[in-house]
Amino acid sequence: MEYRKLPHGEEKISVIGMGSSVIGEQPEKDIIETVQLALDSGINFFDMAGGHASVFSAYGKALEGRRQNAMLQVHFGADYITGAYGWTTNLDTVKKSVEWQLEKLKTDYIDFGFIHCIDEEADLIAYEKNSILNYLMDMKEQDVVKHIGLSTHAPVIANKVLDMNILDMLMFSINPMYDYGEGDYAIGSDGERQRLYRRCEKESVGISVMKPFNAGQLLDAKQSPFHAAMTTAQCIQYALDKPGVMTVLGGPGNVKQLKEILSYFDTTKEERNYSIISRLTPDESIGKCVYCKHCHPCPANIDIGLINKYYDLAVQGDILAKEHYMTLEKTAADCIRCGHCNRRCPFKVMQMERMNEIKNYFGK
Numbered sequence: 001m002e003y004r005k006l007p008h009g010e011e012k013i014s015v016i017g018m019g020s021s022v023i024g025e026q027p028e029k030d031i032i033e034t035v036q037l038a039l040d041s042g043i044n045f046f047d048m049a050g051g052h053a054s055v056f057s058a059y060g061k062a063l064e065g066r067r068q069n070a071m072l073q074v075h076f077g078a079d080y081i082t083g084a085y086g087w088t089t090n091l092d093t094v095k096k097s098v099e100w101q102l103e104k105l106k107t108d109y110i111d112f113g114f115i116h117c118i119d120e121e122a123d124l125i126a127y128e129k130n131s132i133l134n135y136l137m138d139m140k141e142q143d144v145v146k147h148i149g150l151s152t153h154a155p156v157i158a159n160k161v162l163d164m165n166i167l168d169m170l171m172f173s174i175n176p177m178y179d180y181g182e183g184d185y186a187i188g189s190d191g192e193r194q195r196l197y198r199r200c201e202k203e204s205v206g207i208s209v210m211k212p213f214n215a216g217q218l219l220d221a222k223q224s225p226f227h228a229a230m231t232t233a234q235c236i237q238y239a240l241d242k243p244g245v246m247t248v249l250g251g252p253g254n255v256k257q258l259k260e261i262l263s264y265f266d267t268t269k270e271e272r273n274y275s276i277i278s279r280l281t282p283d284e285s286i287g288k289c290v291y292c293k294h295c296h297p298c299p300a301n302i303d304i305g306l307i308n309k310y311y312d313l314a315v316q317g318d319i320l321a322k323e324h325y326m327t328l329e330k331t332a333a334d335c336i337r338c339g340h341c342n343r344r345c346p347f348k349v350m351q352m353e354r355m356n357e358i359k360n361y362f363g364k
């Protein structure tokens with residue numbers, strides 16, 4: 001397992017986490033087995049928003065004696081008291097549901113307390129007006145909640161809550177379909193979405209990625225808009241390459257699917273290469289680097305994907321990214337203008353010319 005450090009905190013988060021969207025369809029013993037395999041494999045980050053109330057008591061049992069090895073995203077606004085998933089902005093219902101979840105999980109603290117699934121401004125207004133946000137902030141004040149998060153599919157809502165300066169984590173739907181304008185949750189243009197990822201990185205807000213495979217659609221050649229099946233490893237790599245991303249939450253339905261997700265670590269760089277998505281690059285994104293490193297290796301040993309990421313972040317005002325760039329051994333100034341990257345880039349980035357631009361910006 002690999003880990004990334006939460007910017008607002010000391011926690012080291014596994015780059016692959018586990019979502020609970022479908023695991024609740026299984027008998028309790030299978031849920032427990034899957035969660036325990038996740039823990040044994042080094043996964044320490046679990047999202048608790050799922051379609052089934054049954055996951056909570058199963059997690060409670062799976063985490064017995066191991067609670068300190070798991071970080072849980074618990075959603076304020078997801079209601080499970082009836083036995084099925086419900087969405088609410090009623091304060092009493094939220095309180096009862098959170099208490100119920102803590103009891104079933106056999107825990108007295110929440111690692112990440114989430115403003116749950118807000119995609120419309122009116123819902124955000126109701127969330128505040130009904131004092132649910134106050135309740136969540138009070139729980140943080142009391143140290144029951146360690147960090148505040150937001151789950152949304154909409155960049156405009158993410159930006160509004162980022163403006164409040166309360167977030168440590170954003171749960172956002174990231175996959176190449178959505179970024180390229182395909183699918184139900186393809187909300188916002190690619191440019192708007194990329195700016196959001198960079199804003200998170202700049203403001204030290206981590207991103208936990210939901211829907212990395214778009215419920216399996218990307219893994220099926222017949223359903224994928226790219227007219228070819230992507231692999232789980234390619235989808236995971238795509239999300240992990242985005243600025244701000246801490247962890248990618250696959251939603252395994254059983255042990256077999258979890259093992260398939262974890263096989264990411266057995267794949268080569270070539271097997272993780274997702275340049276296939278360039279087939280559908282929207283016009284606004286042609287010529288923009290996606291940091292995929294398909295153009296590597298560079299004969300001058302420049303990490304082309306990385307310095308492009310630092311450049312885009314620095315231009316958006318990320319001081320840390322600038323500092324990181326300045327400590328690099330090889331920078332844009334080392335480019336020997338061989339043109340290899342221009343020929344290799346499937347996204348039509350004129351990288352050789354961009355190296356000049358980057359060198360001029362950083363002065364090295």
Ligand code: SF4
Nearest residue numbers: 289290292293295345
């Ligand atoms: S220049 Fe092209 S191939 Fe190279 S990292 Fe950027 S997008 Fe990928």
Ligand code: SF4
Nearest residue numbers: 298335336338339341
């Ligand atoms: S043009 Fe520059 S950055 Fe691109 S591959 Fe050649 S040396 Fe590397």
